[in-house]
Amino acid sequence: MLRVVFAACLAVVLFGCAPNPNDVALELGQPPLEEGESTTSLRAIQMRSFKTNNTSEITAAGMATLQDLGFTIEAASSDFGVITGSKDRDAVEGGQVAAQVLITVLAALAGSSHTPTYDESQKIKATLMVSKVDEGTSEVRIFFDRQITNNLGQLWKADLIKEPEIYQEFFAKLSQSAFFEEQGR
Amino acid sequence: MRKSKRYCFVLVTCSALSVAACQPKPPELVLSTKSAVELRSMQARRFETGDEAKVYRAVIATMMDLGYAITTLEPDAGTVTGNKLAQLDLTVTVTPINDEQTSVRANAIVKVGPQVQFAPTQVDGPEFYQKRFFEPLSKALFLEALYEPEDAPKDNKPLAEN
Numbered sequence: 005m006l007r008v009v010f011a012a013c014l015a016v017v018l019f020g021c022a023p024n025p026n027d028v029a030l031e032l033g034q035p036p037l038e039e040g041e042s043t044t045s046l047r048a049i050q051m052r053s054f055k056t057n058n059t060s061e062i063t064a065a066g067m068a069t070l071q072d073l074g075f076t077i078e079a080a081s082s083d084f085g086v087i088t089g090s091k092d093r094d095a096v097e098g099g100q101v102a103a104q105v106l107i108t109v110l111a112a113l114a115g116s117s118h119t120p121t122y123d124e125s126q127k128i129k130a131t132l133m134v135s136k137v138d139e140g141t142s143e144v145r146i147f148f149d150r151q152i153t154n155n156l157g158q159l160w161k162a163d164l165i166k167e168p169e170i171y172q173e174f175f176a177k178l179s180q181s182a183f184f185e186e187q188g189r
Numbered sequence: 190m191r192k193s194k195r196y197c198f199v200l201v202t203c204s205a206l207s208v209a210a211c212q213p214k215p216p217e218l219v220l221s222t223k224s225a226v227e228l229r230s231m232q233a234r235r236f237e238t239g240d241e242a243k244v245y246r247a248v249i250a251t252m253m254d255l256g257y258a259i260t261t262l263e264p265d266a267g268t269v270t271g272n273k274l275a276q277l278d279l280t281v282t283v284t285p286i287n288d289e290q291t292s293v294r295a296n297a298i299v300k301v302g303p304q305v306q307f308a309p310t311q312v313d314g315p316e317f318y319q320k321r322f323f324e325p326l327s328k329a330l331f332l333e334a335l336y337e338p339e340d341a342p343k344d345n346k347p348l349a350e351n
Contacts, residue, residue: 023307025219025299025307025310026312026313026314026316026317027310028299028316028319029277029297029299029317030314030316030317030321032273032274032276032277032299033255033273033277033297033317033320033321033322034255034321035254035255035256035325036255036256040268045193045253047254056222078262079259079260079262081262081264081265083264084242084249084262086249086259088258088259088260090263103239129258130258131258131259133249133250133253133255133256135246135250140280145250145253146349147256147258147273149258151274151275158216159275162194162274162275162276163274164256164274183310188201
């Protein structure tokens with residue numbers, strides 16, 4: 005009886021924490037929407053219409069704007085109007101580092117140990133797509149996501165950027181760079 | 190003397206185990222053990238359109254809707270790869286079958302995430318491909334996602350609803 009209980013406990017310890025990759029994929033694969041958001045509301049932030057049917061011109065302008073913003077272009081197809089780029093930025097924040105140092109000192113005083121962990125760098129990725137809507141209109145859609153790595157070299161935060169200001173800033177720069185008239189949505 | 194030898198043996202074994210346990214595992218790819226037919230049945234669908242470019246464009250738009258950042262694309266080969274928050278890779282291949290049909294095959298790999306630690310693993314759950322890719326793609330294309338003919342169930346019912 006004791007052996008069975010021991011085996012059961014061991015199984016729980018060994019396998020209880022290991023999630024099924026298919027379940028993880030199902031969870032991760034969900035549309036990136038929080039409560040109250042819809043694909044339409046997300047598109048409203050990420051997409052703008054422009055009064056032009058010249059998709060190659062607007063794709064070139066998109067590429068120039070991304071480069072102006074410091075992105076390195078990683079993949080592009082002018083036929084399909086798709087551009088992807090990324091940029092690395094420092095993510096160290098004084099407050100976060102100070103708090104971690106304080107926790108480490110307090111832990112040491114209490115006779116325990118704590119490894120200070122804080123944001124160190126972040127990679128911002130951009131994916132842009134230009135589509136022709138009709139003879140006089142094109143749509144530009146872009147989204148940014150960020151992946152934050154901590155001081156131990158581990159990826160520990162990753163999310164889709166949803167702040168409308170960041171998208172507004174990009175579209176304003178895009179309009180300026182190519183003198184396209186933005187139609188809005 | 191005999192006792193000390195035994196202790197020494199136990200100590201050496203324990204140290205070897207603890208050292209071995211600390212060795213970082215090489216990041217291997219864990220492939221599905223399901224048969225090729227089973228995998229194709231869950232990963233591939235055909236659409237009643239011969240417009241390969243339209244399907245390819247819809248695939249990219251769907252991936253963007255789902256939050257995948259496009260990492261590589263080869264329109265000539267009909268392939269596109271996206272990555273979702275450094276944790277999930279999705280590669281999609283669009284192939285023309287004939288003038289009226291186009292085939293789409295998707296393959297996903299779940300990678301080590303911020304909270305979850307395991308080796309990169311090929312996703313082999315039919316629900317993932319159906320709900321997290323073919324259903325949204327179907328909606329984007331306004332077309333039904335059909336099984337490949339040889340994998341079709343008896344009534345060849347469409348899997349996704351528009």
